[in-house]
Amino acid sequence: MKAPKFESNFYRPFRLEPLSCDSAELGRNFKHYWSYHLGRFQGCAPNYIYEALAYTVRDRLMVDWRNTWNAQLEPGARRAYYMSLEFLIGRSLSNHLLNMGIKNETEQAMLDYSEKLEEVIEEEPDAGLGNGGLGRLAACFMDSCATLQLPVMGYGIRYEYGMFRQYIENGYQKEAADHWLQNGNPWEIERIEYSQLVQFGGHTEHVTDDDGVLRVRWVGTDDVVAVPFDMPISGYRNKTVNTLRLWKATATDEFDLAEFNAGSYTEAVRAKNQAEDISMVLYPNDSSENGKELRLRQQYFLASASIKDAMRVWLRAHGEVVDFRRFADENVFQMNDTHPTIAVAELMRLLIDEQDLDWDAAWAVTSRCMAYTNHTLLPEALEKWPVFLFERLLPRLLEIIYEINGRFLRIVSMKWPGDVGRLSRMSIIEEGSVRHVRMAWLAIVGSFSVNGVAALHSQLLRDGLFHDFFQLWPEKFNNKTNGVTPRRWIAHANPLMTALITEHIGDGWIADLGQIVRLKPYAEPGQEAFQQRWREVKFANKQRLAAFVAEECGVTFDPAALLDVQVKRMHEYKRQLLNALHIVHLYLRIKHGRFEHWVNRCVLIGGKAAPGYRMAKNIIKLINSIAEVVNSDPDVQDRLKIAFIPNYRVSSMEIIAPATDVSEQISTAGKEASGTGNMKFMMNGAATIGTYDGANIEIMEAVGAENFFLFGLRAEHVDAMRHEYRPWEYVEQDEELREVIDLIRCGHFNLNEPGIFDPILDALLSPHDPWMVLADFRSYLEAQQAIAMAWRDTEKWTRMSILNTASSGFFSTDRTMLEYNREIWKLTPVQPK
Numbered sequence: 001m002k003a004p005k006f007e008s009n010f011y012r013p014f015r016l017e018p019l020s021c022d023s024a025e026l027g028r029n030f031k032h033y034w035s036y037h038l039g040r041f042q043g044c045a046p047n048y049i050y051e052a053l054a055y056t057v058r059d060r061l062m063v064d065w066r067n068t069w070n071a072q073l074e075p076g077a078r079r080a081y082y083m084s085l086e087f088l089i090g091r092s093l094s095n096h097l098l099n100m101g102i103k104n105e106t107e108q109a110m111l112d113y114s115e116k117l118e119e120v121i122e123e124e125p126d127a128g129l130g131n132g133g134l135g136r137l138a139a140c141f142m143d144s145c146a147t148l149q150l151p152v153m154g155y156g157i158r159y160e161y162g163m164f165r166q167y168i169e170n171g172y173q174k175e176a177a178d179h180w181l182q183n184g185n186p187w188e189i190e191r192i193e194y195s196q197l198v199q200f201g202g203h204t205e206h207v208t209d210d211d212g213v214l215r216v217r218w219v220g221t222d223d224v225v226a227v228p229f230d231m232p233i234s235g236y237r238n239k240t241v242n243t244l245r246l247w248k249a250t251a252t253d254e255f256d257l258a259e260f261n262a263g264s265y266t267e268a269v270r271a272k273n274q275a276e277d278i279s280m281v282l283y284p285n286d287s288s289e290n291g292k293e294l295r296l297r298q299q300y301f302l303a304s305a306s307i308k309d310a311m312r313v314w315l316r317a318h319g320e321v322v323d324f325r326r327f328a329d330e331n332v333f334q335m336n337d338t339h340p341t342i343a344v345a346e347l348m349r350l351l352i353d354e355q356d357l358d359w360d361a362a363w364a365v366t367s368r369c370m371a372y373t374n375h376t377l378l379p380e381a382l383e384k385w386p387v388f389l390f391e392r393l394l395p396r397l398l399e400i401i402y403e404i405n406g407r408f409l410r411i412v413s414m415k416w417p418g419d420v421g422r423l424s425r426m427s428i429i430e431e432g433s434v435r436h437v438r439m440a441w442l443a444i445v446g447s448f449s450v451n452g453v454a455a456l457h458s459q460l461l462r463d464g465l466f467h468d469f470f471q472l473w474p475e476k477f478n479n480k481t482n483g484v485t486p487r488r489w490i491a492h493a494n495p496l497m498t499a500l501i502t503e504h505i506g507d508g509w510i511a512d513l514g515q516i517v518r519l520k521p522y523a524e525p526g527q528e529a530f531q532q533r534w535r536e537v538k539f540a541n542k543q544r545l546a547a548f549v550a551e552e553c554g555v556t557f558d559p560a561a562l563l564d565v566q567v568k569r570m571h572e573y574k575r576q577l578l579n580a581l582h583i584v585h586l587y588l589r590i591k592h593g594r595f596e597h598w599v600n601r602c603v604l605i606g607g608k609a610a611p612g613y614r615m616a617k618n619i620i621k622l623i624n625s626i627a628e629v630v631n632s633d634p635d636v637q638d639r640l641k642i643a644f645i646p647n648y649r650v651s652s653m654e655i656i657a658p659a660t661d662v663s664e665q666i667s668t669a670g671k672e673a674s675g676t677g678n679m680k681f682m683m684n685g686a687a688t689i690g691t692y693d694g695a696n697i698e699i700m701e702a703v704g705a706e707n708f709f710l711f712g713l714r715a716e717h718v719d720a721m722r723h724e725y726r727p728w729e730y731v732e733q734d735e736e737l738r739e740v741i742d743l744i745r746c747g748h749f750n751l752n753e754p755g756i757f758d759p760i761l762d763a764l765l766s767p768h769d770p771w772m773v774l775a776d777f778r779s780y781l782e783a784q785q786a787i788a789m790a791w792r793d794t795e796k797w798t799r800m801s802i803l804n805t806a807s808s809g810f811f812s813t814d815r816t817m818l819e820y821n822r823e824i825w826k827l828t829p830v831q832p833k
């Protein structure tokens with residue numbers, strides 16, 4: 001197998017002058033791109049205006065990008081690599097303008113061409129390379145690392161098609177392809193010279209070399225070329241520009257030619273397509289069932305290309321003679337869930353088969369390089385791959401996994417002699433009619449650090465799922481509570497609130513969110529003027545959202561109403577159903593004239609269901625059906641509005657979060673590892689109604705129980721009750737619940753499609769309902785009533801809103817990244833030269 005010959009020694013250390021950022025120069029540059037580069041002569045589609053501006057701005061990142069790159073390459077400096085199948089980046093233009101501090105100048109430059117910057121910004125498609133929280137977290141982490149000047153590079157896949165576009169037809173979710181690259185991506189730089197070959201298939205040959213050492217060769221493989229595309233990740237006003245490197249799969253030339261010469265052109269094309277399939281589409285599964293061969297190909301493609309690339313970079317920084325036994329001194333890989341954890345075996349393979357290290361030396365390196373983050377306890381999201389698939393696709397990797405497992409099980413049996421139950425529980429290979437590789441086990445065995453993403457979640461990992469491993473290696477386990485970046489989620493998304501806060505406490509909070517606590521005194525009596533302005537900001541944000549909702553789904557609502565929001569992936573454990581039951585309850589109160597302590601509400605729900613997840617899709621249909629009836633019932637009017645926002649994505653959350661009054665975080669306790677939407681809402685001054693789950697707990701601790709609407713069973717109660725769960729008893733004993741269930745059952749919301757919601761009712765009433773929706777109904781209703789009471793007291797509500805924002809300092813990813821760095825990565829911040 002030949003490595004692709006792309007890299008040349010051409011290197012010119014040109015002196016690069018920083019480009020001017022005054023509006024006249026920006027404008028000239030914009031015109032240049034528009035005319036000379038894009039070749040637009042007359043009026044043109046608005047996306048070209050965006051594109052020309054994006055290039056103009058990108059140019060102004062280049063010097064800093066190069067300087068950061070060079071500074072981080074200094075030999076001896078440690079680097080971290082964040083390896084993730086998902087980076088849910090959203091839009092880049094507005095983010096860079098904010099980070100560079102050139103928004104006003106750019107606004108002016110565009111005005112000179114009679115263009116409104118905010119409209120140009122809207123032309124950028126979201127880079128939707130992720131499903132939900134896990135992918136967005138990776139993007140927030142990248143932002144914070146750049147702001148903290150940490151030498152961290154992201155490795156991901158450049159999917160041709162990102163997260164599907166959701167639209168609603170007759171209340172049902174429909175999916176359309178998201179060809180986000182259709183008009184090109186001005187932010188990416190293709191670096192073909194750093195391409196890597198990734199092997200698949202073939203077989204292994206075990207031979208003894210001239211020195212009597214056993215060597216393994218992996219031969220007869222179908223190779224795919226991984227081509228890197230780099231995206232700049234700018235830090236906040238600090239001249240640091242880090243890199244997100246996304247791999248695209250292409251066919252090798254050799255491959256094509258061989259087939260072509262044999263006269264089978266179509267075969268050659270088929271092979272080419274097969275290679276390119278690897279980076280064609282993001283799997284839209286989120287925490288639901290999985291297991292397709294192409295997905296395993298994606299995982300190995302990412303892991304192999306990235307590790308080879310990191311080794312290349314390290315080699316280059318040190319010159320040609322390096323001792324790979326020192327690799328772990330300067331490199332660490334953070335694996336975002338189990339998706340890239342085949343990297344453990346791949347690094348072993350490269351060290352042994354290509355760098356000639358013996359097993360022990362290679363293991364010493366690998367197990368000091370790898371760190372693993374777990375994001376979910378849901379059994380259906382825990383990855384297991386059939387051994388036969390590994391055998392066919394990655395035979396050499398399977399051999400290495402067997403060897404890792406064999407040595408690991410020896411450690412287990414030394415510690416617990418004769419404990420066969422434990423051996424079979426802990427084995428990386430799950431026995432059964434079809435044998436499987438347990439990816440989480442491989443990750444734990446191969447890593448020096450294993451973390452959960454919120455305090456409760458990490459606790460549940462130690463006590464439950466990973467308990468055996470915790471007993472063996474307690475020192476590996478730690479918690480890193482998630483966060484979100486305050487740049488995107490406050491400074492960019494909520495400019496009015498940003499201006500108000502900055503006017504009172506300065507702007508230091510944007511890069512140091514701990515400072516936001518200085519807002520607390522403004523929640524107190526005597527600060528009525530501030531509080532009045534706080535309300536005005538929220539109201540203006542609600543007006544902005546109302547316009548957006550009207551446009552997206554045709555529902556109008558009064559911005560003075562209480563805005564109650566649940567946006568996140570559709571999943572039974574997140575319990576959008578509980579929300580729906582509450583809506584039906586409110587509707588029944590209107591119909592029956594029960595208006596005690598009534599407040600007008602708008603309930604917004606949004607989120608995508610995995611295309612194959614029938615129940616989640618049916619829940620979307622239920623919500624839309626309820627919305628249709630409620631919104632058109634003349635008895636209801638402004639008292640209650642329901643909107644299902646289609647195609648929920650990063651850029652819609654930027655409009656939703658700043659407007660929200662009530663944040664719904666109502667998962668079954670113990671099921672939501674952390675949640676991060678909860679943090680975005682809190683930062684923007686929403687009060688949370690939530691279960692004792694994930695990061696909700698830490699949010700409540702930060703803001704105080706009196707400013708948080710807690711309800712529902714706790715995780716230990718959920719587990720304890722599971723065997724004696726009798727949901728119909730709640731229905732029998734609770735008249736208000738009964739009337740809700742009866743109204744759905746009688747077909748009030750689906751007169752034309754009888755029976756379609758029966759599966760939902762069956763699930764709710766099943767003693768095996770894992771999500772125990774009905775158990776929490778009464779408690780949820782009471783918490784919602786407490787919200788209504790609090791909302792009626794405007795001063796009290798305003799105070800609560802300010803305190804939520806003021807208490808959100810802990811939930812910045814800057815804090816999260818500092819913790820990862822202090823306890824796992826141990827990097828030194830790097831100033832660009």
Ligand code: B0W
Binds near residue numbers: 376
């Ligand atoms: C995402 C994708 C896939 C898949 O494509 O197979 C499987 C699982 C996930 C996933 N997402 N697992 N956990 C998450 C979410 O991660 C965020 C960030 O840590 C948490 O806040 C959420 O609680 C968790 O559900």
